[in-house]
Amino acid sequence: MEFQISLAQLREAHERIKPFIHRTPIMTSQSLNAIAGCELYFKCENLQKIGAFKARGGLNAVLSIPEEKRATGVVTHSSGNHAQAVAMAAKTCGIPAYIVMPNNASSVKKSAVAGYGAQITYTEPTQAAREAAADKIMVETGATYISPYNDYKVIEGQGTSALEFLEDQPDLEMLVIPVGGGGLLAGTALSAHYLKPEIKIFGGEPEGAMDAYYSMQKGELVPNKITNTIADGLLVSLGDKTFAIIQKLVSEILVVSDKEIADAMRLIWERMKIVVEPSGAVPFAALLKNKEKFAGKKVGIILSGGNVDVSKLPF
Structure with a gap:
């Protein structure tokens, strides 16, 4: 196989x-x-x-981005753990992180993401709303998109x-x-x-x-x-x-x-x-x-x- x-x-x-x-x-x-x-x-x-x-996947994805592309930062959408992973990985690399979170995400996860210095955008808790917000940020910032899993x-x-x-x-x-x-x-x-x-x-x-x-x-x-x-x-x-x-x-x-x-x-x-x-x-x-x-x-x-x-x- x-x-x-x-x-x-x-x-x-x-x-x-x-x-x-x-x-x-x-x-x-x-x-x-x-x-x-x-x-x-x-x-x-x-x-x-x-x-x-999710610290593992977030770090591997961010560290695998070529140096010249990293400066514009990374963007993702997540209800919490992947958001924290990408925010932590971005902080480790000294680059911006733009995180889209559903507005009903747990408060412990919201505050953890904020604690890593990420810029958070809240949306309605649907896949479509999350993806649309992430796409908009990508266009505006040139940030590299990191899927939570795919x-x-x-x-x-x-x-x-x-x-x-x-x-x-x-x-x-x-x-x-x-x-x-x-x-x-x-x-x-x-x-x-x-x-x-x-x-x-x-x-x-x-x-x-x-x-x-x-x-x-x-x-x-x-x-x-x-x-x-x-x-x-x-x-x-x-x-x-x-x-x-x-x-x-x-x-x-x-x-x-x-x-x-x-x-x-x-x-x-x-x-x-x-x-x-x-x-x-x-x-x-x-x-x-x-x-x-x-x-x-x-x-x-x-x-x-x-x-x-x-x-x-x-x-």
């Missing part, structure tokens, strides 16, 4: 961003193993810079989390990954494909934004028409670049309700004593709902982020 991203490119991305990221820890919990009926390994990207894996440099960066995971825990038999735009799932699937092709990859997705599930069923992109879920990092639809990889390498998309997400999130908080946002709890929720698929296996889960507004916890 031929893909646009090679193992060499994934390794180059890792070298490129390594000075600016944490090699996040892998944590385990005997009590969660007992509840789940399998051996769980959690890759804690909630402890990454900016509190989410960009090979972003996918490469996100795939570095699984590179580390499989280097540190090579005996994993399955991986469960959250899916929104698909950057993390696609990048993870590629890293696993190259390093351990027999590993099974599952995506976890909220019922309120289940375009990946329908797209896999139909064999073509089926975008979300409306979204309604507490997993605010997973509201966007798959892109053509991410879907092409996911369709070939991912075994199944497992769908969960908001209640199942909140219950899984609470378990992680209570048993592991770490902060994880709803989107980050989706894979664990998917595993708990489908225990028979994972019984007795060594299962890796990427806890994708920990940027949660603690005044609005769902439990």
Whole structure:
């Protein structure tokens, strides 16, 4: 199978961003193993810079822009974690960042983006409004657009989390990954494909934004028409670049309700004593709902982020 991203490119991305990221820890919990009926390994990207894996893709994309093009800055649209990633990467490179955010983004994510010195434009919380605002800024400033997920440099960066995971825990038999735009799932699937092709990859997705599930069923992109879920990092639809990889390498998309997400999130908080946002709890929720698929296996889960507004916890 031929893909646009090679193992060499994934390794180059890792070298490129390594000075600016944490090699996040892998944590385990005997009590969660007992509840789940399998051996769980959690890759804690909630402890990454900016509190989410998206630091990886944002940095790789910005650092890959040629020096002569960087000066005009970068523009993106995001509900939060990718916005922070691009803002942090731009600050690292000393260039302007123009970030389009939906006006209903969580306050913790809004203030974090502002804290990196980015110029924020707020829009209605629709994909069309976000994209239109980003296009306008690009025309006015000459800034380089960085897609939140549908960009090979972003996918490469996100795939570095699984590179580390499989280097540190090579005996994993399955991986469960959250899916929104698909950057993390696609990048993870590629890293696993190259390093351990027999590993099974599952995506976890909220019922309120289940375009990946329908797209896999139909064999073509089926975008979300409306979204309604507490997993605010997973509201966007798959892109053509991410879907092409996911369709070939991912075994199944497992769908969960908001209640199942909140219950899984609470378990992680209570048993592991770490902060994880709803989107980050989706894979664990998917595993708990489908225990028979994972019984007795060594299962890796990427806890994708920990940027949660603690005044609005769902439990």
